[in-house]
Amino acid sequence: MTSTQLSRSEAKDLTRRRLIRAALSILDAEGEAGLTTVKVAKAAGIAQSSFYVHFKDRQELLRVLAEEGGERLRKSMREARRQAREHPDDLERHRETFRIPLEAICRHPELLRIQVRARHDPSSSLREFAAETAAAYREHHAADLAALGYTADNERDRRRLEMIADGINAATNALAMGHLEGRYPDLDEAADILVALSRGALRLLKSARSGAGADHAADQGVEQQA
Amino acid sequence: MTSTQLSRSEAKDLTRRRLIRAALSILDAEGEAGLTTVKVAKAAGIAQSSFYVHFKDRQELLRVLAEEGGERLRKSMREARRQAREHPDDLERHRETFRIPLEAICRHPELLRIQVRARHDPSSSLREFAAETAAAYREHHAADLAALGYTADNERDRRRLEMIADGINAATNALAMGHLEGRYPDLDEAADILVALSRGALRLLKSARSGAGADHAADQGVEQQA
DNA sequence: TTTTTCACCGATAGTACTATCGGTGAAATT
DNA sequence: AATTTCACCGATAGTACTATCGGTGAAAAA
Secondary structure, three states: OOOOOOOHHHHHHHHHHHHHHHHHHHHHHHHHHHOOHHHHHHHHOOOHHHHHHHOOOHHHHHHHHHHHHHHHHHHHHHHHHHHHHHOOOHHHHHHHHHHHHHHHHHHOHHHHHHHHHHHHOOOOOOHHHHHHHHHHHHHHHHHHHHHOOOOOOOHHHHHHHHHHHHHHHHHHHHHHHHHHOOOOOOHHHHHHHHHHHHHHHHHHHHHHHHOOOOOOOHHHOOOOOO | OOOOOOOHHHHHHHHHHHHHHHHHHHHHHHHHHHOOHHHHHHHHOOOHHHHHHHOOOHHHHHHHHHHHHHHHHHHHHHHHHHHHHHOOOHHHHHHHHHHHHHHHHHHOHHHHHHHHHHHHOOOOOOHHHHHHHHHHHHHHHHHHHHHOOOOOOOHHHHHHHHHHHHHHHHHHHHHHHHHHOOOOOOHHHHHHHHHHHHHHHHHHHHHHHHOOOOOOHHHHOOOOOO
């Protein structure tokens, strides 16, 4: 009953969408090694040879998946930032900055899984994409922290801010994964942990501004001042 | 000139070691998909068919690699803890707790890479091993934090401690990777960041003990708690 | 010395996949 | 209505890998 007589190009486009959707699902479920033209075509309901009507070769499918996935991720991140910024309360904004990415990951865990996997697999065709995505995440998170009022105005602080963002980012992924695996039932609690982690690190950053030169010799005095 | 007439079993053992060494190197360089009996045998200097003299099949090689890798990792971790505990000074010990794992990772980055990769690859034969290793890391880190004086004596605190350990662990990996990629030249600085991150989170843990009004979690009425 | 063992070899059957090719019928164009 | 286009099909060549098999010579055992 659904078929409203499709034009040829509409039908082709639909098939292409089915292929991509099937590929994404297989990629998540079986990994890049399990993503074969046979499986994708079968899952999309066409002959294996017809796969090549839509993609030049297997590589091109991977490339398209990377673009699509990247676009979804970026969109998801933009939306998350927008939401977080809306909160008027300072503390609440800080917390939202961490809770929303957690939720975003939990909404599309397959994208993160695929990205993390590709990032560490030297044989992956998606490696470049994964590296870019990871870098974008770092910068994104660094910008978030900066938006919370922790500006870095010299080289050392900028590097530290990037390290903190990198670490918080990794922790966010780990906690989101733990939540999905059922180990951490409460996402809000995970957000609290992230807020607490970032507080400690950002205190280091703040105090660094007042301190003098020597790299880590300085932090011996850091301890916990009021 | 090196050959001191080896006995047959000695020669076989040597070949086996060569196979394992070659396999580990290929696994790191090309990923699990690139690890073929052809490549491993060739790299070890024997015929492809002779591979089966040493291993029942490809799976068994993977299994052995997982065991060997796991053993090395555990040994490395044990040693790291031992060293960290030796430091008499409190602050220094806290710092060593984070610096030493960083160094351990940098000494054997291939083991972490392989583990992380396997952990996120559903098609990996090493997945179970990777999951166990990751769990061991979490517990290990939680124990380290407990050793620093942050005991968790109720269910909520234990769960939080585990989350913190998980997050710190992920951050440790991320910073070590960043160091290896050349983004963070100074490992000591990375250790400082980790100390700072943990400080903030552990403060949350402490304050939880003193009672009611922690940051935000309290308002959820979170607790069941006997 | 004679016999047995066995680590290693080359050849090859079997499997799974990628990518191409010519054919087909319905949609689109003329 | 006649013609062209093209999404899809089945068949298949080509490639890369796994795993087995019988053979060989030197070490080990008798």
